[in-house]
Each structure stands twice: as C-alpha cells, then as structure tokens.
Amino acid sequence: MTATPDPRPTVPGTRWGGPVPVLTVTAEQLVADIAAAHPEVVVHLAGTCCGDEDPTCLPPAWVPLDAVPLGRLACGIEVTASPAWCAAMAGRQVTIDAIPGRSHGFGLEGGSGRRLVLGAWVTQALPE
Numbered sequence: 001m002t003a004t005p006d007p008r009p010t011v012p013g014t015r016w017g018g019p020v021p022v023l024t025v026t027a028e029q030l031v032a033d034i035a036a037a038h039p040e041v042v043v044h045l046a047g048t049c050c051g052d053e054d055p056t057c058l059p060p061a062w063v064p065l066d067a068v069p070l071g072r073l074a075c076g077i078e079v080t081a082s083p084a085w086c087a088a089m090a091g092r093q094v095t096i097d098a099i100p101g102r103s104h105g106f107g108l109e110g111g112s113g114r115r116l117v118l119g120a121w122v123t124q125a126l127p128e
Contacts (some may be wrong), residue, residue: 018070021045021055021079021094027116030098031057032075034108041108043073043096045081045089045118055096055116056107095119 021043025033034057035041042063045055061079069082081089096116103115 024097027098
C-alpha cells in the first residue's frame, strides 16, 4: 500500500517547534469514543471565532488546507492547528482535557455532552 501524499501546503514560518499536545485520561476517553464511531478523525486546534478556542475532532476532509501538523497523539490520532494558533502557542506544552458541556457544534464531539478544552504551559524561557 502506497501512502497518499499530504495535500496541505507547508506555510512558511508556521512549522510547529513545540511538543506534541498530550491528552488527559478524560480527553483520551472522549477521543477514543469518537474514533470508535468515526475511524478517521483529526484533533484540530483553530483558535478562531467559529472554532472557538477549544480543540475539536474533525474528519480529515474538514481540516483546513493550511493546517499545520503538530504530530500524533499516543493513540495514533493526528493533531493539527491553524498557523495563527501555532504562532500564539509557540514554546508551550499543550494539554487537551475534556469536560462536561456542549461543544461549539460542528465537531464530531457535538452531541456527546462533553467537549475538549486546552491548557498550556510555558516550556522554554521567554525573551526578556
């Protein structure tokens, strides 16, 4: 089987240099539940008005073309982010958690009664 080339362009200045986001146990369970119903899923971090600030689970076809690959979670699911998100979160370890509540609606987690949320911590010294 030949791998399909990634059609997304590499956007100059948006290569993610931070660690791959990690999931809490609750987020792992939510993502696993979604992946069981939707075998192909991507966790996308948009940080935009329509994407809210929360991560969302999307089918690969719904991921924006300019999304920057951040890596794969321990469970093998790809994580992507918008170029603006990468710029804003550079140098931070990102943790994705899940809490009760309604998601913003168009992600695969909609209707589950749970949503993904972000936590970020600085992992490198900030310029003075």
